[in-house]
Amino acid sequence: MTEFQTAPTEDRLRSVIDHVVDGIITINAQGIVTTFNRAAERIFGYLAEEVIGQNVKMLMPEPYQGQHDGYIDSYLRTGIAKIIGIGREVVGQRKNGTSFPMELAISEFRLADGRYSTGIVRAITGRKR
Numbered sequence: 703m704t705e706f707q708t709a710p711t712e713d714r715l716r717s718v719i720d721h722v723v724d725g726i727i728t729i730n731a732q733g734i735v736t737t738f739n740r741a742a743e744r745i746f747g748y749l750a751e752e753v754i755g756q757n758v759k760m761l762m763p764e765p766y767q768g769q770h771d772g773y774i775d776s777y778l779r780t781g782i783a784k785i786i787g788i789g790r791e792v793v794g795q796r797k798n799g800t801s802f803p804m805e806l807a808i809s810e811f812r813l814a815d816g817r818y819s820t821g822i823v824r825a826i827t828g829r830k831r
Contacts, residue, residue, distance in 0.1 A: 725823035729758045731816055733774050745804070745825050747797035758821075763795040786810050786819065794823065802827050 719726055725742030729735050735758050738750040746753070746761055753760070759770040777783060789807035796802065805824045810817065 723824075725825075726820060727753075727758065727761075727823060728818055728820045730818055731774070731778060733757045733759065733771060736818065737820075742823060745796075745823060746794065752797075761794055763793055763801045766793065767795075783810075791826070794825070 719737075720740045722739070723741055725745045726737065726739040727735060727742050728737040735753045735756055738748070738753045740750075742753075743749055748761075757771070759767045762770060773784070777786075785806075786808050787810075789805055792804060792806045793801050794804045803826050805826055807822045808819055810819050812818070
């Protein structure tokens with residue numbers, strides 16, 4: 703067996719998540735960030751500890767920031783997903799306040815302690831130029 707095959711599963715998964723080029727952000731059903739990988743740190747300019755425990759809307763400019771909690775509430779009430787399961791182009795906001803175009807793909811999963819969503823983020827500023 704190789705070293706990678708014998709590494710504990712959690713360590714292996716953490717290593718993969720921390721070394722992918724795309725940002726990976728997980729939120730709970732209330733929109734609170736529970737994970738924020740290294741690529742997300744690079745893309746948004748925040749350290750994970752600055753974002754984890756905060757509402758994900760901090761990563762969005764207005765008007766999206768002001769509307770985000772309503773989107774979550776609507777989904778939880780109706781079960782109608784408008785962006786889960788599809789990729790789309792959106793606008794993100796860095797720690798320094800600048801906005802940038804990005805691709806976002808969202809998936810949902812459930813664990814024993816609740817419902818979560820994971821967003822895969824790719825900054826596309828260079829491609830948009």
